[in-house]
Amino acid sequence: MEQTVKAAKEASLRSAVIExxxxxRALLNIAEALKAHREEIEAANREDLKRAAESDLPxxxxxxxxxxxxxxxxxxxxxxxxxELPDPVGKIRLRRELDxxxxxxxxxxxxxxxxxxxxxxxxxxxxxxxxxVKSGNAVILKGGKEAASTAAVLxxxxxxxxxxxDSRFRNAVQMISSRSEVDELLRYxxxxxxxxxxxxxxxxxxxxxxxxxxxLGHADGLCHTYVDAGADLKxxxxxxxxxxxxxxxxxNATETLLVHRSVARAFLPELKRALDGRVELRGCPETLxxxxxxxxxxxxxxxxxxDLILSVKVVGSAEEAVAFINEHGSRHTDAVLxxxxxxxxxxxxNVDSASVYVNCSTRFADGYRYGxxxxxxxxxxxxxxxxxxxxxxxxxxxxxxxxxGQIVEDYVSGKSRFHYKDxx
Amino acid sequence: MEQTVKAAKEASLRSAVIExxxxxRALLNIAEALKAHREEIEAANREDLKRAAESDLPxxxxxxxxxxxxxxxxxxxxxxxxxELPDPVGKIRLRRELDxxxxxxxxxxxxxxxxxxxxxxxxxxxxxxxxxVKSGNAVILKGGKEAASTAAVLxxxxxxxxxxxDSRFRNAVQMISSRSEVDELLRYxxxxxxxxxxxxxxxxxxxxxxxxxxxLGHADGLCHTYVDAGADLKxxxxxxxxxxxxxxxxxNATETLLVHRSVARAFLPELKRALDGRVELRGCPETLxxxxxxxxxxxxxxxxxxDLILSVKVVGSAEEAVAFINEHGSRHTDAVLxxxxxxxxxxxxNVDSASVYVNCSTRFADGYRYGxxxxxxxxxxxxxxxxxxxxxxxxxxxxxxxxxGQIVEDYVSGKSRFHYKDxx
Numbered sequence: 001m002e003q004t005v006k007a008a009k010e011a012s013l014r015s016a017v018i019e020x021x022x023x024x025r026a027l028l029n030i031a032e033a034l035k036a037h038r039e040e041i042e043a044a045n046r047e048d049l050k051r052a053a054e055s056d057l058p059x060x061x062x063x064x065x066x067x068x069x070x071x072x073x074x075x076x077x078x079x080x081x082x083x084e085l086p087d088p089v090g091k092i093r094l095r096r097e098l099d100x101x102x103x104x105x106x107x108x109x110x111x112x113x114x115x116x117x118x119x120x121x122x123x124x125x126x127x128x129x130x131x132x133v134k135s136g137n138a139v140i141l142k143g144g145k146e147a148a149s150t151a152a153v154l155x156x157x158x159x160x161x162x163x164x165x166d167s168r169f170r171n172a173v174q175m176i177s178s179r180s181e182v183d184e185l186l187r188y189x190x191x192x193x194x195x196x197x198x199x200x201x202x203x204x205x206x207x208x209x210x211x212x213x214x215x216l217g218h219a220d221g222l223c224h225t226y227v228d229a230g231a232d233l234k235x236x237x238x239x240x241x242x243x244x245x246x247x248x249x250x251x252n253a254t255e256t257l258l259v260h261r262s263v264a265r266a267f268l269p270e271l272k273r274a275l276d277g278r279v280e281l282r283g284c285p286e287t288l289x290x291x292x293x294x295x296x297x298x299x300x301x302x303x304x305x306x307d308l309i310l311s312v313k314v315v316g317s318a319e320e321a322v323a324f325i326n327e328h329g330s331r332h333t334d335a336v337l338x339x340x341x342x343x344x345x346x347x348x349x350n351v352d353s354a355s356v357y358v359n360c361s362t363r364f365a366d367g368y369r370y371g372x373x374x375x376x377x378x379x380x381x382x383x384x385x386x387x388x389x390x391x392x393x394x395x396x397x398x399x400x401x402x403x404x405g406q407i408v409e410d411y412v413s414g415k416s417r418f419h420y421k422d423x424x
Numbered sequence: 425m426e427q428t429v430k431a432a433k434e435a436s437l438r439s440a441v442i443e444x445x446x447x448x449r450a451l452l453n454i455a456e457a458l459k460a461h462r463e464e465i466e467a468a469n470r471e472d473l474k475r476a477a478e479s480d481l482p483x484x485x486x487x488x489x490x491x492x493x494x495x496x497x498x499x500x501x502x503x504x505x506x507x508e509l510p511d512p513v514g515k516i517r518l519r520r521e522l523d524x525x526x527x528x529x530x531x532x533x534x535x536x537x538x539x540x541x542x543x544x545x546x547x548x549x550x551x552x553x554x555x556x557v558k559s560g561n562a563v564i565l566k567g568g569k570e571a572a573s574t575a576a577v578l579x580x581x582x583x584x585x586x587x588x589x590d591s592r593f594r595n596a597v598q599m600i601s602s603r604s605e606v607d608e609l610l611r612y613x614x615x616x617x618x619x620x621x622x623x624x625x626x627x628x629x630x631x632x633x634x635x636x637x638x639x640l641g642h643a644d645g646l647c648h649t650y651v652d653a654g655a656d657l658k659x660x661x662x663x664x665x666x667x668x669x670x671x672x673x674x675x676n677a678t679e680t681l682l683v684h685r686s687v688a689r690a691f692l693p694e695l696k697r698a699l700d701g702r703v704e705l706r707g708c709p710e711t712l713x714x715x716x717x718x719x720x721x722x723x724x725x726x727x728x729x730x731d732l733i734l735s736v737k738v739v740g741s742a743e744e745a746v747a748f749i750n751e752h753g754s755r756h757t758d759a760v761l762x763x764x765x766x767x768x769x770x771x772x773x774n775v776d777s778a779s780v781y782v783n784c785s786t787r788f789a790d791g792y793r794y795g796x797x798x799x800x801x802x803x804x805x806x807x808x809x810x811x812x813x814x815x816x817x818x819x820x821x822x823x824x825x826x827x828x829g830q831i832v833e834d835y836v837s838g839k840s841r842f843h844y845k846d847x848x
């Protein structure tokens with residue numbers, strides 16, 4: 001493992017300075033190779049699926065494991081789109097003349113070595129490797145063991161495609177395959193700059209709790225929708241149904257609905273009519289006085305269902321709704337439905353979540369929907385990157401200072417003075 | 425302690441939305457109060473100094489512990505300057521129309537709760553508290569026990585000054601005083617969003633190794649200056665002397681000098697003449713063949729002296745210098761001295777450090793010298809903030825999305841389409 005992480009570190013220094021067009025060529029090479037090796041990939045995937053069937057893997061997992069011709073086409077389309085995005089590296093974010101002939105620049109650079117742990121979704125292997133190639137980072141990937149055969153083929157395809165574009169990409173994408181190697185990986189905080197776990201809450205928590213490497217991602221997506229006193233109830237019904245049902249297993253689906261007391265008697269019966277049969281509703285005592293649904297218990301307010309279940313609570317004010325969200329939410333995505341502009345702005349300002357919405361579905365929290373073109377994941381962390389993270393989240397910056405022999409003593413003694421002039 | 429961190433969390437939610445002019449008034453209140461309580465502060469500081477003298481504290485530490493009238497004046501000047509800086513919170517970094525009446529904004533917000541651990545420099549207490557007030561964060565501070573009396577008075581002055589400006593600042597600045605409380609603090613990763621240790625390598629390492637909270641700062645400042653084949657040797661001598669001697673205890677002072685073989689015979693005797701007596705020089709075998717100085721041992725290349733000691737190594741090329749720096753440096757600040765533009769750009773691109781310089785002293789790595797107006801510290805981390813960190817490093821962003829009832833299903837079904845239009 002030490003050899004792997006050291007090789008990644010060296011690869012990261014080489015990848016950091018690879019030219020935009022070479023990186024884009026590497027991405028297109030991967031797309032070509034995926035098409036060329038389509039049969040080999042599908043055969044390996046059938047092996048994984050067969051093993052999964054034998055070990056009674058749940059159908060939902062088996063579905064994620066499948067890499068069919070359609071998914072390969074999406075992958076190659078994605079790679080082409082990624083090659084057309086602007087290079088996130090080398091952007092000059094600040095250019096400042098500190099003094100004559102002493103010019104400071106802040107320029108974006110790759111982070112370095114990224115470790116990625118994900119579950120049995122083979123296309124994630126390609127997507128994440130491609131994002132790292134585009135952003136000039138080296139990456140060490142660990143996928144779920146269920147996808148081992150597919151991942152082995154994909155790893156070969158990706159590695160040979162990028163080194164064919166430029167030999168400096170050697171070891172820029174590496175794969176490890178056993179769980180024990182993950183534990184080892186998490187110990188190399190001197191070589192790995194960022195860990196990105198993508199998968200279940202349990203996986204993300206495990207990574208967070210077993211490493212000193214910074215972690216980007218989210219364990220929980222406990223999102224709220226608040227139907228305010230000023231809500232347009234027809235709109236509210238439609239948005240609530242979308243936020244819960246459009247894809248209930250997504251991290252940005254709404255788990256808890258808060259309803260202002262003044263509209264509860266009008267809204268809740270409509271809600272029950274609209275969702276009954278599709279969604280299991282669980283109510284607070286006040287909700288139960290209005291509609292006949294199951295009672296929510298204390299743990300319901302802190303649970304991400306990832307399923308067609310919605311807990312419903314009546315609140316007395318927008319302030320109460322905001323306080324409830326800041327206490328029980330996971331700082332992922334929360335929405336207010338209201339026609340009252342003042343309440344809307346109060347909610348936007350005071351809810352401490354990565355994404356805060358007015359009059360739309362929490363399901364919009366997604367890098368593609370935000371127009372980022374590519375998504376690394378969604379972060380609920382409070383530093384570096386928050387919310388849907390695009391390529392930019394895989395970069396940091398460094399400062400370049402170009403002088404002509406300047407020394408600090410001249411500025412301390414007063415012989416020279418900084419004049420600070422921002423250049424464009 | 426749980427009460428303290430919970431109170432900080434609540435305070436952070438209130439502070440996050442306090443208006444710019446109220447925050448600035450709070451800063452000016454602190455400045456006023458420092459002047460008004462000058463005698464009380466100096467008396468408390470004399471107590472600390474007396475205890476320090478009794479316990480044989482080293483003179484350098486006692487010097488840092490001293491908070492005299494002059495330092496109080498600097499503090500009040502600094503507070504005034506800080507109040508005049510732009511508010512880092514509420515900046516709209518992106519405004520994008522995703523579709524008609526569906527507008528996304530990325531807006532800067534405070535991080536939340538900051539934990540700061542520093543050593544016996546009482547003015548740091550005020551400076552850091554002020555930076556947190558300006559950026560809308562809540563802060564829990566722990567200073568060195570040597571400064572306990574001074575810190576207690578300063579804590580009272582700061583707390584009452586900010587709550588006088590606005591009661592929402594209640595508990596926004598809190599102090600803890602014992603070392604055991606630090607260990608407890610480091611466990612509250614669910615309440616504290618960022619730790620900033622400021623002090624010795626040992627302190628920074630201790631914090632990093634005992635918490636899951638993200639840490640901003642630097643343990644080591646192992647900076648290099650490389651005198652290239654293309655260097656103007658007269659300039660190089662002057663810059664090297666400044667980089668080593670201007671303030672040898674600073675993290676951005678140069679510890680290792682790399683000299684290109686082709687100029688070693690011309691440069692090294694000059695270097696010895698210029699620094700002899702002031703600086704202890706330790707050379708690699710090739711250096712020793714040219715000048716008569718002490719021999720460097722293997723550990724010299726990985727040591728931050730924080731003192732008037734300079735290790736000197738001859739290298740064969742800019743590539744070798746860059747590789748040596750990337751292996752032995754601490755990714756803080758490194759400089760090349762050369763008149764060769766190509767070598768300069770090669771060095772800037774390939775050295776993986778927070779600050780990379782051409783033809784100037786490594787001592788320039790400082791938030792004030794970069795024109796940031798205020799400095800949180802210098803970071804050698806690869807995420808969030810790198811190099812000298814200004815107020816911006818105490819902020820993150822959130823996404824606001826304002827709609828009129830949009831649902832995701834309409835975009836998935838193709839009924840609606842995003843059109844992505846960046847607004848200014």
